[in-house]
Amino acid sequence: MRILVVEDDALLGDALQAGLKLAGYAVDWMKDGASADQALLTEPYAAAVLDLGLPRLSGLALLQRLRGRHHTIPVLILTARDTVEDRIKGLDAGADDYLVKPFDMGELSARLRALIRRSSGKPAAALSAGGVELDPATHKVRYGGVPIELQAREFAVLHALMLNAGRVLSRAQIEEQLYAWGEEIESNAVEVHIHHLRRKLFSRLIETIRGVGYLIPD
Amino acid sequence: MPISLKQRLLLLSLTTVLVVWVAASLFTYFDAREEFEELLDAHLAQSASLLVAQSSHDLDEIETEHAPLLHKYSRQVAFQVWNEERVLRLHSANAPTQLLATKEQGYSDNVIEGKRWRVFSTLDAAENNLIQVAERTDVRDELAEGIAGNLLKPLLVSLPLLALLLWIAVSRSLRPLVKLTAEVGQREPENLHALEVASAPAEVQPLIERLNQLFARMEASLQNERRFTADAAHELRTPVSGIKAQAQVALATIDDEQRRHALDNVILGCDRATRLIEQLLTLARIDNLGDDLTESCPLKAIAAEVIAQIAPMALKQDVRLELCAGEEHVVNGNPLLLRILLRNIIDNAVRHTPSGTEVKINVSAISGLTCLSVTDSGQGIPEAELSRVAERFYRPVGTTASGSGLGLSIVKRIAEIHHATLDLKPSSTGLTVSLMFK
Numbered sequence: 001m002r003i004l005v006v007e008d009d010a011l012l013g014d015a016l017q018a019g020l021k022l023a024g025y026a027v028d029w030m031k032d033g034a035s036a037d038q039a040l041l042t043e044p045y046a047a048a049v050l051d052l053g054l055p056r057l058s059g060l061a062l063l064q065r066l067r068g069r070h071h072t073i074p075v076l077i078l079t080a081r082d083t084v085e086d087r088i089k090g091l092d093a094g095a096d097d098y099l100v101k102p103f104d105m106g107e108l109s110a111r112l113r114a115l116i117r118r119s120s121g122k123p124a125a126a127l128s129a130g131g132v133e134l135d136p137a138t139h140k141v142r143y144g145g146v147p148i149e150l151q152a153r154e155f156a157v158l159h160a161l162m163l164n165a166g167r168v169l170s171r172a173q174i175e176e177q178l179y180a181w182g183e184e185i186e187s188n189a190v191e192v193h194i195h196h197l198r199r200k201l202f203s204r205l206i207e208t209i210r211g212v213g214y215l216i217p218d
Numbered sequence: 219m220p221i222s223l224k225q226r227l228l229l230l231s232l233t234t235v236l237v238v239w240v241a242a243s244l245f246t247y248f249d250a251r252e253e254f255e256e257l258l259d260a261h262l263a264q265s266a267s268l269l270v271a272q273s274s275h276d277l278d279e280i281e282t283e284h285a286p287l288l289h290k291y292s293r294q295v296a297f298q299v300w301n302e303e304r305v306l307r308l309h310s311a312n313a314p315t316q317l318l319a320t321k322e323q324g325y326s327d328n329v330i331e332g333k334r335w336r337v338f339s340t341l342d343a344a345e346n347n348l349i350q351v352a353e354r355t356d357v358r359d360e361l362a363e364g365i366a367g368n369l370l371k372p373l374l375v376s377l378p379l380l381a382l383l384l385w386i387a388v389s390r391s392l393r394p395l396v397k398l399t400a401e402v403g404q405r406e407p408e409n410l411h412a413l414e415v416a417s418a419p420a421e422v423q424p425l426i427e428r429l430n431q432l433f434a435r436m437e438a439s440l441q442n443e444r445r446f447t448a449d450a451a452h453e454l455r456t457p458v459s460g461i462k463a464q465a466q467v468a469l470a471t472i473d474d475e476q477r478r479h480a481l482d483n484v485i486l487g488c489d490r491a492t493r494l495i496e497q498l499l500t501l502a503r504i505d506n507l508g509d510d511l512t513e514s515c516p517l518k519a520i521a522a523e524v525i526a527q528i529a530p531m532a533l534k535q536d537v538r539l540e541l542c543a544g545e546e547h548v549v550n551g552n553p554l555l556l557r558i559l560l561r562n563i564i565d566n567a568v569r570h571t572p573s574g575t576e577v578k579i580n581v582s583a584i585s586g587l588t589c590l591s592v593t594d595s596g597q598g599i600p601e602a603e604l605s606r607v608a609e610r611f612y613r614p615v616g617t618t619a620s621g622s623g624l625g626l627s628i629v630k631r632i633a634e635i636h637h638a639t640l641d642l643k644p645s646s647t648g649l650t651v652s653l654m655f656k
Binding site for chain 1: 452457458476480483
């Protein structure tokens with residue numbers, strides 16, 4: 001899952017990036033509204049964490065611009081502004097959630113999971129397909145009730161495919177979900193992860209559509 | 219015990235009335251008495267002239283009795299007629315038998331047998347007989363006392379009545395003050411709305427206007443304080459969030475290097491929050507400071523002192539500080555505040571200038587005005603943002619140096635207090651912050 005963090009404070013941005021990475025997300029960190037707007041135009045993020053007091057383009061303006069383009073990305077506002085009016089303004093501008101600083105990293109990741117879950121149309125906390133159960137909160141995967149050990153990237157690939165169960169994801173789409181900007185993408189990494197997943201789970205779980213991509217059937 | 223306006227007004231008006239009244243009464247009394255004495259004297263003279271007319275005839279000794287007293291003011295008049303041998307020929311019953319007055323012409327006052335008499339003496343046409351007509355003085359006094367009594371009686375009756383009426387009038391006149399007192403007294407401390415001026419009497423209006431001005435100033439300062447507290451709390455949230463998030467990263471990671479990095483950031487965050495708090499306190503102190511600008515401040519000496527304080531930090535960053543000042547320039551102001559101002563400007567310059575460059579501090583006189591300027595070799599501030607940088611908590615985009623965004627607010631405020639103009643403009647090397655003291 002790739003997340004966009006828009007935060008102008010250096011220390012907080014750094015912590016958000018590190019903390020969300022530890023929670024299994026690929027994180028892009030933008031320090032102003034205008035570059036965040038650019039990034040959102042081109043990159044497929046699963047969700048965005050947005051500060052309101054941003055240089056160049058304020059959080060609210062960015063949000064309005066985004067919704068004006070009918071962009072459906074789940075947006076969580078993370079701000080120091082705590083009045084009810086501010087919350088209402090933020091939610092009405094198109095935010096999906098509102099969290100006031102100082103916050104708890106655990107809560108932030110839980111809220112992001114909930115947002116991603118809802119936006120993917122799968123409201124249950126745990127995902128399941130073909131006898132495989134995946135819990136995004138605990139990063140635990142079970143197959144037929146037996147816990148399966150997966151590496152972080154393998155988990156992310158499985159998570160992406162299960163969230164989009166019944167839809168084909170191209171290799172590029174999977175890669176985009178795996179890597180933040182500036183991260184080195186190994187050339188056949190996706191194939192390697194799929195191979196490992198098939199070995200650890202069962203070979204027929206993930207179907208290959210040749211020349212198109214991969215899919216987990218509904 | 220404070221002076222009561224009501225008592226004072228009452229006392230003053232009553233005393234005034236009393237003094238004027240007594241003075242008027244005394245004047246009237248003496249005037250009336252004089253007139254009245256003259257009238258009585260004229261009567262004596264008239265009685266005497268009647269006797270003169272009669273005494274020319276040969277008269278037997280007769281007893282003169284006056285008609286019974288018809289009125290309490292009827293006077294007891296006595297008379298004597300003496301012949302040329304000064305033998306008493308004729309006298310009234312109430313007259314003594316001895317000579318009423320030794321004086322033979324005109325008026326005189328004499329005491330005979332312990333009684334005071336007013337006597338008019340005259341000689342008849344042949345200058346043989348001496349005619350004396352007299353009246354008892356105590357009768358006259360009694361009459362005068364009657365007049366005085368009549369004058370004083372209404373005063374005694376009306377004085378308490380007057381006092382009562384005055385008391386009511388003064389009370390009514392002072393009612394707006396009582397109302398104002400009650401209104402101010404019942405106010406909640408946070409109620410700083412203006413009092414109504416229009417309905418108040420003219421004398422009270424200036425007081426209410428001043429009070430309203432005071433309320434307005436208090437309201438402004440309260441608003442300022444509230445805004446400041448809100449801003450401060452708001453601005454502290456972000457560094458605190460950063461510290462907390464970094465600490466949580468440190469707890470969650472299994473990578474030693476990442477943990478170290480996160481913990482370093484926790485310390486950095488604490489330093490930043492501390493600096494922010496210090497600057498907030500400085501700003502709050504300046505905001506509450508009066509405009510006491512009477513001290514002479516030697517700018518060159520103050521600059522040297524501040525540079526000496528910052529130099530160690532600057533050296534660590536490989537930034538050289540240079541003071542360019544000819545003679546001493548003295549401005550009126552608050553040396554403590556000017557030190558804070560200079561420290562903030564120079565500190566800011568050192569933070570934003572690259573290593574190996576220098577920061578120049580200049581004290582000079584430009585067309586009669588003392589000018590203080592600090593030039594760094596940093597990247598400067600984009601033209602569009604120059605006007606905003608002095609706003610509280612504003613930090614330009616791409617600012618990498620740690621800072622609270624309060625330094626220039628502090629500088630701006632101190633400049634305002636000193637009526638100095640603050641100017642930020644790009645220089646050939648970086649940014650020049652200059653202050654012109656009037």
